Amino acid sequence: xxxxxxxFFLFLATQALVAATSRGTYLxxxxxxxxxxxxxxxxxxxxxxxxxxxxxLAVETNNIIGWKTTPEKCEGYLGHYMxxxxxxxxxxxxxYEAIVYAQSLELAGDGREIWIFDxxxxxxxxxxxxxxxxxxxxxxxxxxFNEWVNKGEAPSLPExxxxxKKLLSLGIKIVFLTGRPEDQRSVTENNLKNVGFYTWxxxxxxxxxxxxxxxxxxxxxxxxxxxxxxxxxxxxxxxQWSDLLGTxxxxxxxxxxxxxxxxxxxxxxxxx
Amino acid sequence: xxxxxxxFFLFLATQALVAATSRGTYLxxxxxxxxxxxxxxxxxxxxxxxxxxxxxLAVETNNIIGWKTTPEKCEGYLGHYMxxxxxxxxxxxxxYEAIVYAQSLELAGDGREIWIFDxxxxxxxxxxxxxxxxxxxxxxxxxxFNEWVNKGEAPSLPExxxxxKKLLSLGIKIVFLTGRPEDQRSVTENNLKNVGFYTWxxxxxxxxxxxxxxxxxxxxxxxxxxxxxxxxxxxxxxxQWSDLLGTxxxxxxxxxxxxxxxxxxxxxxxxx
Numbered sequence: 289x290x291x292x293x294x295x296f297f298l299f300l301a302t303q304a305l306v307a308a309t310s311r312g313t314y315l316x317x318x319x320x321x322x323x324x325x326x327x328x329x330x331x332x333x334x335x336x337x338x339x340x341x342x343x344x345l346a347v348e349t350n351n352i353i354g355w356k357t358t359p360e361k362c363e364g365y366l367g368h369y370m371x372x373x374x375x376x377x378x379x380x381x382x383x384y385e386a387i388v389y390a391q392s393l394e395l396a397g398d399g400r401e402i403w404i405f406d407x408x409x410x411x412x413x414x415x416x417x418x419x420x421x422x423x424x425x426x427x428x429x430x431x432x433f434n435e436w437v438n439k440g441e442a443p444s445l446p447e448x449x450x451x452x453k454k455l456l457s458l459g460i461k462i463v464f465l466t467g468r469p470e471d472q473r474s475v476t477e478n479n480l481k482n483v484g485f486y487t488w489x490x491x492x493x494x495x496x497x498x499x500x501x502x503x504x505x506x507x508x509x510x511x512x513x514x515x516x517x518x519x520x521x522x523x524x525x526x527x528q529w530s531d532l533l534g535t536x537x538x539x540x541x542x543x544x545x546x547x548x549x550x551x552x553x554x555x556x557x558x559x560x
Numbered sequence: 561x562x563x564x565x566x567x568f569f570l571f572l573a574t575q576a577l578v579a580a581t582s583r584g585t586y587l588x589x590x591x592x593x594x595x596x597x598x599x600x601x602x603x604x605x606x607x608x609x610x611x612x613x614x615x616x617l618a619v620e621t622n623n624i625i626g627w628k629t630t631p632e633k634c635e636g637y638l639g640h641y642m643x644x645x646x647x648x649x650x651x652x653x654x655x656y657e658a659i660v661y662a663q664s665l666e667l668a669g670d671g672r673e674i675w676i677f678d679x680x681x682x683x684x685x686x687x688x689x690x691x692x693x694x695x696x697x698x699x700x701x702x703x704x705f706n707e708w709v710n711k712g713e714a715p716s717l718p719e720x721x722x723x724x725k726k727l728l729s730l731g732i733k734i735v736f737l738t739g740r741p742e743d744q745r746s747v748t749e750n751n752l753k754n755v756g757f758y759t760w761x762x763x764x765x766x767x768x769x770x771x772x773x774x775x776x777x778x779x780x781x782x783x784x785x786x787x788x789x790x791x792x793x794x795x796x797x798x799x800q801w802s803d804l805l806g807t808x809x810x811x812x813x814x815x816x817x818x819x820x821x822x823x824x825x826x827x828x829x830x831x832x
Binding site for chain 1: 615
């Protein structure tokens with residue numbers, strides 16, 4: 289990471305804080321960088337008296353769960369975070385730890401060592417979609433989201449792609465395990481390949497037999513099936529705790545940052 | 561929370577960021593608020609190219625594990641965080657969610673419903689100690705730390721005390737489960753009572769039979785014993801993931817912020 293982008297981020301943050309200080313509260317900062325949508329109209333998941341920084345940390349540490357939308361007052365903060373350098377650096381920190389861990393292993397090299405990758409907000413980023421839809425403030429709209437997914441234009445998360453390439457170079461196989469439904473297999477495969485995820489041992493999408501099941505149940509069950517087939521899950525990375533909890537989670541798990549999307553308990557969102 | 565303290569925090573943060581911007585990097589900010597110790601002399605846990613913000617988030621989300629000291633370059637950042645308003649607000653966010661959860665329960669009121677509290681950095685705060693010892697930059701010194709503990713002067717974490725009182729008012733019993741050793745029982749009891757934790761169903765300290773066991777093994781085992789006695793663990797709060805992982809963790813767990821202390825795998829620190 290060069291200093292220039294971080295300095296620019298600091299400059300922007302400073303401007304925001306100066307504005308905030310003069311107004312007396314962080315929450316009144318106008319959207320100076322991305323004026324993507326009006327501030328009104330969406331339902332909120334308001335948490336009284338909590339700062340957006342605290343809200344984000346509590347979501348990332350699995351303390352705030354079961355939320356449907358991000359707090360409306362935090363749209364500006366979350367937008368700055370997601371589009372700014374800090375989200376990139378936070379993702380890099382996770383990928384770095386995962387690479388250090390992978391490099392520390394004594395691998396058998398028998399082709400049965402796998403690493404589980406979630407897809408949305410882990411391998412592929414839907415940030416271009418969420419930037420147009422309030423960074424989680426708008427209630428999730430599966431029709432619009434699926435239209436976006438079916439374009440197959442999601443960029444990679446560059447930090448995850450870096451990890452992916454390193455794992456392949458170490459001889460570790462990749463298994464994608466996603467809450468996307470089977471009917472998005474083709475578009476998902478093409479999207480993955482187009483952004484650099486060019487090979488995998490398996491790409492598991494959510495079959496209709498899991499309809500109504502939670503992500504934890506679905507993903508635990510599929511991981512168990514992999515282990516029964518003789519695979520050893522040496523790592524597991526995702527942006528949702530539901531990717532990493534449950535059973536058969538792998539020898540070590542890695543939680544990527546994601547303060548704007550959330551899986552509801554009974555699959556009201558079809559992706560994870 | 562009033563706006564004034566937060567505004568003051570923002571003012572301080574702004575000054576720091578302005579200084580950072582003019583210098584080109586956040587890491588060169590002088591210790592303007594608390595000049596408690598020189599910047600040199602301690603061993604480091606340096607992570608190249610990672611910002612201190614990313615380091616903190618990665619620690620809080622259990623991505624960076626097994627560390628012995630906080631990065632030396634982050635002492636200033638961590639000190640500002642721990643002594644500033646943000647640590648308080650982040651703790652308040654967790655306590656708030658825990659209270660909302662507890663209030664949502666249909667309690668049996670049979671006296672078997674318990675909530676597990678860790679002690680250090682959860683019920684009692686050792687921040688006065690760590691503020692004099694580099695906010696985790698200095699290698700942990702059990703002699704000095706035990707001298708501090710044996711004074712019995714640790715303040716409460718006010719957010720946890722608020723949760724504690726609310727739980728008692730709902731008829732939930734409290735069990736303290738700590739990595740502190742049995743020989744600190746008396747000082748711990750007195751310290752807890754002096755700061756407002758005036759009653760408990762049980763206070764479990766780490767007996768010699770667990771010598772050499774990890775915190776996860778010790779705490780899982782003790783929680784299992786509680787459940788065998790007929791208690792139902794409806795909540796569990798701690799600052800370390802080792803308080804919340806393992807078995808018999810409780811119906812829901814809450815992770816308080818703590819970017820400066822860390823339990824090493826084989827109890828090189830005797831507290832948790």
